[in-house]
Amino acid sequence: MKRNIAYIPGDGIGPEIVREAKKVLDKVCSVYGHEFHYEELLLGGASIDAHGVPLTEETIKKAKAADAVLMGSIGGDAKTSPWYQLEPSKRPEAGLLGIRKALNLFANLRPAYLYDELRKACPLKEEVIGDGFDMIIVRELTGGLYFGERKTVEENGVRKAVDTLSYNEEEIRRIAIKAFEIAGKRRKKVTSVDKANVLDSSRLWRKVVEEVAKNYPDITLEHMLVDNCAMQLVHNPGQFDVILTENMFGDILSDEASMVTGSIGMLSSASLNETSFGLYEPSHGSAPDIAGKDVANPIATILSAAMMLRFSLDLDKEADAVEAAVAQVLEEGYRTPDIYSEGMKKTGTAQMGSLIAERI
Amino acid sequence: MKRNIAYIPGDGIGPEIVREAKKVLDKVCSVYGHEFHYEELLLGGASIDAHGVPLTEETIKKAKAADAVLMGSIGGDAKTSPWYQLEPSKRPEAGLLGIRKALNLFANLRPAYLYDELRKACPLKEEVIGDGFDMIIVRELTGGLYFGERKTVEENGVRKAVDTLSYNEEEIRRIAIKAFEIAGKRRKKVTSVDKANVLDSSRLWRKVVEEVAKNYPDITLEHMLVDNCAMQLVHNPGQFDVILTENMFGDILSDEASMVTGSIGMLSSASLNETSFGLYEPSHGSAPDIAGKDVANPIATILSAAMMLRFSLDLDKEADAVEAAVAQVLEEGYRTPDIYSEGMKKTGTAQMGSLIAERI
Ligand SMILES: CC(C)[C@H](C(=O)O)[C@@H](O)C(=O)O
Ligand SMILES: CC(C)[C@H](C(=O)O)[C@@H](O)C(=O)O
Numbered sequence: 001m002k003r004n005i006a007y008i009p010g011d012g013i014g015p016e017i018v019r020e021a022k023k024v025l026d027k028v029c030s031v032y033g034h035e036f037h038y039e040e041l042l043l044g045g046a047s048i049d050a051h052g053v054p055l056t057e058e059t060i061k062k063a064k065a066a067d068a069v070l071m072g073s074i075g076g077d078a079k080t081s082p083w084y085q086l087e088p089s090k091r092p093e094a095g096l097l098g099i100r101k102a103l104n105l106f107a108n109l110r111p112a113y114l115y116d117e118l119r120k121a122c123p124l125k126e127e128v129i130g131d132g133f134d135m136i137i138v139r140e141l142t143g144g145l146y147f148g149e150r151k152t153v154e155e156n157g158v159r160k161a162v163d164t165l166s167y168n169e170e171e172i173r174r175i176a177i178k179a180f181e182i183a184g185k186r187r188k189k190v191t192s193v194d195k196a197n198v199l200d201s202s203r204l205w206r207k208v209v210e211e212v213a214k215n216y217p218d219i220t221l222e223h224m225l226v227d228n229c230a231m232q233l234v235h236n237p238g239q240f241d242v243i244l245t246e247n248m249f250g251d252i253l254s255d256e257a258s259m260v261t262g263s264i265g266m267l268s269s270a271s272l273n274e275t276s277f278g279l280y281e282p283s284h285g286s287a288p289d290i291a292g293k294d295v296a297n298p299i300a301t302i303l304s305a306a307m308m309l310r311f312s313l314d315l316d317k318e319a320d321a322v323e324a325a326v327a328q329v330l331e332e333g334y335r336t337p338d339i340y341s342e343g344m345k346k347t348g349t350a351q352m353g354s355l356i357a358e359r360i
Numbered sequence: 361m362k363r364n365i366a367y368i369p370g371d372g373i374g375p376e377i378v379r380e381a382k383k384v385l386d387k388v389c390s391v392y393g394h395e396f397h398y399e400e401l402l403l404g405g406a407s408i409d410a411h412g413v414p415l416t417e418e419t420i421k422k423a424k425a426a427d428a429v430l431m432g433s434i435g436g437d438a439k440t441s442p443w444y445q446l447e448p449s450k451r452p453e454a455g456l457l458g459i460r461k462a463l464n465l466f467a468n469l470r471p472a473y474l475y476d477e478l479r480k481a482c483p484l485k486e487e488v489i490g491d492g493f494d495m496i497i498v499r500e501l502t503g504g505l506y507f508g509e510r511k512t513v514e515e516n517g518v519r520k521a522v523d524t525l526s527y528n529e530e531e532i533r534r535i536a537i538k539a540f541e542i543a544g545k546r547r548k549k550v551t552s553v554d555k556a557n558v559l560d561s562s563r564l565w566r567k568v569v570e571e572v573a574k575n576y577p578d579i580t581l582e583h584m585l586v587d588n589c590a591m592q593l594v595h596n597p598g599q600f601d602v603i604l605t606e607n608m609f610g611d612i613l614s615d616e617a618s619m620v621t622g623s624i625g626m627l628s629s630a631s632l633n634e635t636s637f638g639l640y641e642p643s644h645g646s647a648p649d650i651a652g653k654d655v656a657n658p659i660a661t662i663l664s665a666a667m668m669l670r671f672s673l674d675l676d677k678e679a680d681a682v683e684a685a686v687a688q689v690l691e692e693g694y695r696t697p698d699i700y701s702e703g704m705k706k707t708g709t710a711q712m713g714s715l716i717a718e719r720i
Contacts, residue, residue: 010523062641068602077558093557124595145525150560161530161564165505168520195608197438197453200510204521231619234483248555252590252612259591 003313006066007038008059011045011092012286012348013296013303014072015328020353021305022071024325028309028318028359039066043099044074045083054095060102068312069103069279069306072200073286081288088111100141103279105271107178108141108250109307110283112257114265117330120341122262123145128236132236135240136186138179138258139250141271144201167246169208174274176212178218189220189241193229193249205246223345226253233257258283265297265338268304270311278312280304294348297336299326302356326360363673366426367398368419371405371452371707372472373656374432378692380658380713381430381665382683387717388669388678392394398427403459404434404452405443411448414455420462428672429639433646441648445472461502463639466531467538468501468610469667470643472617472627477690480701482622487594496546497545497617498539499610501631503531504561506578527561527606534634539604540576549580549601553589567607586613593617612619618643625657625698626685628664630671640664654708657696659686662716685719 007022009015029036041059048054063069075092078084082091099105113134114122122129135268148164176192192209194202205224210232215222216293224232226249232239233256258264264284272278282300290296303326310319334355335344347355367382369375382398389396401419408414427689435452438444445451461467473494474482490510508524536552543550552569554562566583573581584592586609592599593616605613618624624644634636642660650656662688670679689712695704696712707715 088557088563091557093605094371096560123484123488125483145555146558148522150563152560155528158528158530159564159568160526161560162508162524162526163559163561164522164524166522168515168518170518177672195505195611197448197451198457199523200512200521201523203448204512204519209521213708227611227615230590230616231624234616234619249612251555251587255587256590256594256616259594264591 001313001315002037003033003034004037004039004066006063006069007040008043008044008069008071009040009046010072010074010286010323011076012247012288012291014074014286016292016294016349017282017298017301018070018072019298020349023299023353024302024322024357024360027168027307027360028322031321032315032318034315042069043071044095045076045081047095048083048086048090048092053090054092055098055102060098060099063103064068064098066307068277070308071279071281072301073284075286077288084127086165093305096132097146100271101147104142104273105279106140107272108139109168109182109270110137110139110254110258110263110267111135112254113138114261115266115330118263118266118339121339122260124234124260130238132281133237133240135237135243135257136182137250138175138182138256140175140246141169142172142247144247145292165199165201165248167204169204172205172208173212176209177240177245178272180212180216183219183242184216187221187241188218191222191224191229191240193226193227193243193245194225195226195252196223201246209244229253230256233260254283259290263339265336266299266303268300268307270304270307272311276312276314278308283347294350295337296349297338298300298349298353299336302326302353321360322356325356329355330358361394361675362395362397363394364399364426366423366429368403368429369400369406369438370403370432370434370459370646371432371436372648374434374646374649376652376654376709377425377642377656377658377661378430378432380709381661383680383713384717384720385665386720388485388682391681391720392675392676392678396532403431403471404455405436405441405477407455408443408450408452411684413450414452415458415462417428417672420459423463424461428637428668430668431639431641432454432661433642433644435646437648457506459639460631461507463637464502464633465639466500466502467535468499469542469630469632470497470499470614470627472497472614472621474621475623475626475690476621478626481699482620484594484597490598492598493600493621495597495603495617496542497603497605497610497614498535498542499614500531500535500606503527504607508649522590524537525559525561525608527564529564529568532565536569536572536604538632540579543602544576544591548599549582550579551582551584551601551603552591553586553605553613555586556583557585561606571605589613590616593620604674614643614693618717623699625696626659626663628660628667632671636672636674638668640668647656651653654710655697656709657708658713659696659700662686662713681720682716688719
């Protein structure tokens with residue numbers, strides 16, 4: 001099978017982790033007889049350096065033309081990098097937000113689970129971990145406060161800033177459907193998170209989610225307030241299967257959930273549109289402090305590549321093989337520094353990629 | 361000293377926990393020779409039952425006339441209580457939001473710390489707990505998404521809901537000043553939390569906080585993005601001293617922080633206006649499932665009463681005495697069920713209140 005992949009190294013550790021994902025995909029291609037063509041694109045800081053802006057029309061056009069986008073990570077050190085001297089709309093993150101919108105990537109899937117092998121790295125006590133946890137956060141990605149109107153004005157000498165949180169029923173419905181579809185293939189439970197005791201947008205959210213739920217009689221729906229959810233993720237993460245929420249709440253809760261697993265270097269993400277097209281990136285950031293040192297964990301990106309095989313390229317068997325190879329390497333005791341514990345085999349970024357590729 | 365206290369039992373466990381706080385204050389009065397007059401007011405569900413609305417003009421007027429407000433907790437079981445058949449603006453929580461706004465209680469202080477005696481109840485592993493943690497969240501309470509314009513409309517047959525997040529520099533400045541003042545009496549560090557890579561309101565927030573910081577050269581200011589803060593609270597809570605943030609982020613982060621301590625039944629809160637006036641309530645909710653069973657932990661409310669003595673009644677010595685009595689009872693091994701562990705002495709709500717009162 002021939003496929004075109006847009007390849008975005010990005011900033012910080014981005015280039016070195018996505019390189020390992022490509023190494024693994026190369027092995028997949030040779031074992032399963034596929035041919036992937038990679039088109040390297042600029043986004044974020046790398047695009048600012050080359051073109052003065054974090055996202056160009058060319059990147060959008062070429063990304064759209066591909067079957068999927070595989071990405072490292074975007075952004076630099078906000079305290080020291082010259083990118084952050086620019087006004088907000090010209091910074092690396094604006095490129096990421098821009099490409100999400102331009103490609104209509106409204107569904108952000110962020111799995112967060114505990115690796116049995118990494119229970120030691122989990123910040124939670126054994127009795128809280130219990131039998132472990134395995135959830136996926138389905139975050140709406142192209143609406144809400146992120147893309148509402150905003151302005152900063154001065155009224156009678158007093159500065160004032162306004163952001164707008166808006167959702168319409170179509171935006172809510174399509175992300176809710178994604179969540180229910182995913183739950184159907186998992187443990188059949190959707191927890192929809194909102195702040196319906198305060199926000200109109202949350203009340204509409206709740207209503208539309210209930211309407212969608214009617215079409216999925218075998219799936220249990222529960223509503224949870226966002227403040228309570230932030231507590232429950234620490235108190236009893238095992239209760240969650242699929243968490244469905246809007247853009248800003250999803251940003252906060254998915255980061256909390258990923259840290260709760262203790263293995264943020266292991267967690268993948270997919271951002272999908274209405275078709276099978278998607279952008280795949282690790283759920284962690286660009287960690288500029290450890291860039292270029294061969295210590296970053298490439299597994300989140302490698303697992304994101306597995307998601308790409310599954311969701312965008314329809315190559316389930318190959319995705320399974322990548323996931324199995326990751327599990328095997330962990331079982332054999334290989335660990336990058338972020339997940340290292342005594343008695344394990346300390347491994348660098350490139351070696352980790354090679355070890356996984358070899359096991360496919 | 362004679363003082364007038366507005367006394368709001370509230371809903372769920374509210375009446376039984378605030379009764380224990382009053383018991384402790386009665387002892388304070390008899391030992392230190394004060395006279396507190398209590399005026400009982402209705403708010404939330406109790407007010408709906410009596411008057412059909414969650415907040416009346418009378419409650420506002422009488423609360424304003426008092427030196428401080430001592431409160432239990434507001435709200436019922438959203439799934440089963442008839443209050444939740446009413447439209448949102450008529451539900452118990454609307455009373456709480458209404459009184460915050462009517463009394464101009466813009467500064468919500470929520471301490472979150474680990475009790476040495478309760479390390480076992482903390483969900484975090486010993487190595488994450490380290491030397492423990494002791495932070496206070498300073499949450500803006502009368503602005504942001506909570507009090508912005510909102511509407512639900514239908515456009516060409518498509519329902520749409522809009523909420524508005526707005527802050528002006530005066531609102532930001534006064535809460536920032538509170539945070540810096542508090543930090544000055546603590547470990548001299550303010551972490552201001554925002555989402556400045558996305559929101560205009562956060563960018564103004566950051567600017568104004570920086571301006572305020574200039575007047576506090578001995579205090580270290582750091583900015584943190586809200587998603588990162590949600591991670592750091594789990595990863596390394598010991599890094600925080602004072603967290604300063606806007607209304608919605610503060611709602612989410614303070615609940616997360618309180619759960620991270622493992623002792624949510626122990627955490628007090630104060631909501632202050634520009635004067636010494638304030639409303640004091642436990643930072644936990646009304647827990648209708650355990651109401652009336654003499655199992656609720658009254659300590660959060662008792663410590664809120666201590667905050668009232670300190671902040672609104674200028675009775676520092678008396679506040680110290682209450683806090684010391686709580687510490688002593690814990691040392692002696694008394695525990696309500698929520699914080700019970702093997703070998704401790706299991707204690708009910710009323711007995712816990714009496715034990716603390718006796719030690720003053
Ligand atoms: C970089 C930032 C704009 C982005 C977001 O807030 O969505 C990031 O935190 C994420 O979660 O992908
Ligand atoms: C009950 C609710 C409206 C309230 C809030 O969101 O402020 C509560 O969660 C709190 O934190 O005091």
